[in-house]
Amino acid sequence: MGRAPCCDKASVKKGPWAAEEDDVLRAYVADHGTPGNWIALPRKIGLNRCGKSCRLRWLNYLRPNIRHGGFTDEEDRLICSLYVSVGSRWSTIAAQLPGRTDNDVKNYWNTKLKRRLLGGGRRPIRYALPHLQPQPRLLLASPTGGGASTALERMQLSVQRRHVGLQDTPGLPLYGNLWPAQQSVLSPAAGYSGFWSHIQDHQRTWGSGGTMPLSTSPTGETAVGVGSSSSTPAASSVTFDGDMEDEIEMLLQQIGCLEEEGSGQLIAGEAADDGSAGSWSSCSTPGVDSVFQGYVQGQGQ
């Protein structure tokens, strides 16, 4: 069964948009505003495109005031901080970056920031931050380059950020510890005050430990199981002042207790390049989030 497709995929045009198509779409929106029904739009304006494709084209490219490329250091910091906080909610992150689209932010993260901060990737990167080298090959991109390890990735990033902070490395624009230090990174004058006031509300709610449920978004939604899982071991509060790699390994061992066999080997990194990595989505289970949350809480004390 399954639902009917939104368009006849066999007959609609796919691939890059021609300038003429852009003009048609832009002209329509200029005259009528964004349509209430994107699905019906292509036929109305004579475009042989899927309605979803039209919407995406408008939102990511044709919309006024869109900026492409040239991310600033400030934007880098904001993206990284928000990623650690809310995970891969690109629309939420992009909403704090005027002129940026979720697609842009997502691409920027996957192609630049993630490699720069976490290491890994399809070839040895030329580390912009040499002091982070060598990276333990803990979190590698999926065979397809996606590598969405969410909580696990955020955990590693968090550990690295904290260690980097301890090392007081010159030239590194990042990023103090997690909450609440990141408040100081962003100034309300920079246009991010709305989101951060929300964050600060959460901090008040969740106490001086300086953390909030990991998957809590500005709209108040909370991911399944976060902070309330009864089926996973309780995350211990983690304090660790040793070597960064040891610390990450310790956290991974905790996660390993939550995983069945197999994925633990992936976490160790040995199978990450051979195409058998399976889905890293297992790393965003409530259990992993729980460990990460416990870690962050431990650091906040």
Next chain:
DNA sequence: AAGGCTAGCAACCGCACCAGA
């Protein structure tokens, strides 16, 4: 010079959510 490889980015896919019938 040519082939291989990678980064970067645009676009597509498919699922989840939500509102209206």
Next chain:
DNA sequence: CTCTGGTGCGGTTGCTAGCCT
């Protein structure tokens, strides 16, 4: 209450330019 269709969104794919050997 259930179903249906539109929208939003994250993940993934495919193309292209540039670099490297």
